[in-house]
Amino acid sequence: MTSILPGIHLLRLPGPFPNTDSADVNAYLIRGEGGWLLVDTGWGTDRAFAALERQLDETGVGFEQIRQIVVTHFHPDHYGLAGRLKELSGASVALHQVEKDFINARYVSMDNLLGEMSDWLRLNGVPEEELPALRGASLGMRQYVAPVLPEIALQGGETISHGSFKFQVMWTPGHSPGHVCLYESERRILLSGDHLLPITFPNVGLHPQSGKEPLKDYLRSLRNIEQLEIDLVLPAHEHVFTNARQRVEEVRQHHQERKAAIVDVLRQGWQTAYEVSSRIPWIVYGVTLSFQELLPLDKRLAVISALAHLEALCQEGEAEKSARDGVRVYGATKAS
Numbered sequence: 001m002t003s004i005l006p007g008i009h010l011l012r013l014p015g016p017f018p019n020t021d022s023a024d025v026n027a028y029l030i031r032g033e034g035g036w037l038l039v040d041t042g043w044g045t046d047r048a049f050a051a052l053e054r055q056l057d058e059t060g061v062g063f064e065q066i067r068q069i070v071v072t073h074f075h076p077d078h079y080g081l082a083g084r085l086k087e088l089s090g091a092s093v094a095l096h097q098v099e100k101d102f103i104n105a106r107y108v109s110m111d112n113l114l115g116e117m118s119d120w121l122r123l124n125g126v127p128e129e130e131l132p133a134l135r136g137a138s139l140g141m142r143q144y145v146a147p148v149l150p151e152i153a154l155q156g157g158e159t160i161s162h163g164s165f166k167f168q169v170m171w172t173p174g175h176s177p178g179h180v181c182l183y184e185s186e187r188r189i190l191l192s193g194d195h196l197l198p199i200t201f202p203n204v205g206l207h208p209q210s211g212k213e214p215l216k217d218y219l220r221s222l223r224n225i226e227q228l229e230i231d232l233v234l235p236a237h238e239h240v241f242t243n244a245r246q247r248v249e250e251v252r253q254h255h256q257e258r259k260a261a262i263v264d265v266l267r268q269g270w271q272t273a274y275e276v277s278s279r280i281p282w283i284v285y286g287v288t289l290s291f292q293e294l295l296p297l298d299k300r301l302a303v304i305s306a307l308a309h310l311e312a313l314c315q316e317g318e319a320e321k322s323a324r325d326g327v328r329v330y331g332a333t334k335a336s
């Protein structure tokens with residue numbers, strides 16, 4: 001537990017993977033008048049739970065004093081403990097409307113989503129022999145989530161008043177369709193979730209739950225953040241940082257470079273998103289790897305990320321798409 005500002009504690013919650021802190025999560029515990037607000041919950045593992053319990057203890061806060069839980073987005077590292085904490089605290093759970101509507105399909109009855117994902121990967125060129133591994137890659141994540149249906153559906157634009165804090169809810173789709181950031185204008189702080197991180201570039205992928213133009217959404221959400229007066233960013237991973245505008249610029253640059261690398265690959269001829277992703281390097285937790293070296297889940301993230309960039313390139317007139325034997329293929333336009 002670290003005190004960030006008066007009334008705001010950072011709780012460091014470990015990830016499920018041994019020997020690495022790369023999936024560790026920062027949750028924020030914020031003091032109010034009648035209780036505490038928790039932003040993000042960590043993975044739904046006993047290890048994360050024990051770490052949370054210990055740090056609450058250090059702060060002198062009992063579970064029953066948590067009045068509200070805001071989940072920045074529905075990924076298991078943020079939403080994982082929501083059900084367990086709700087049971088212990090009786091706190092209300094808030095998530096953006098778009099993601100609230102996906103909770104059931106994502107974590108409770110998942111057959112439809114698996115089928116959709118399978119069709120999606122096949123359409124985008126994943127070979128039959130790789131399909132089962134890539135389709136099922138996120139199933140393991142289910143064990144890290146205690147689902148609960150949030151009773152508060154955030155829309156973006158509302159204010160969460162909590163003690164002396166007034167958090168403006170900002171809908172920042174892109175990394176996920178209902179991602180939210182919380183902005184406190186008086187203290188000039190932004191709780192950025194996974195939208196803006198100091199070291200890694202959040203994955204932005206096109207898939208059945210992503211919305212139609214996730215990269216465009218993401219860049220627009222970044223522009224919205226850029227307008228704010230921010231002294232301190234409190235991200236859900238890595239470390240607290242100050243230079244929000246510079247970081248936004250680096251992230252934008254990164255996506256420009258990815259698009260340029262993809263256009264280069266497309267000049268070799270028409271190809272699927274899978275083929276494109278197998279011809280460009282990937283950075284996983286700071287390490288550059290070839291597609292062939294990736295684990296199945298990271299391969300899937302690579303394909304959907306390539307796809308998000310390909311679709312953006314089509315929108316911008318740099319690429320075009322067509323169909324070949326039932327799969328979608330992309331090519332460079334003459335202008336590019």
Ligand SMILES: [Zn+2]
Pocket residue numbers: 073075175176194
């Ligand atoms: Zn995430």
Ligand SMILES: [Zn+2]
Pocket residue numbers: 075077078194236237
């Ligand atoms: Zn995350």
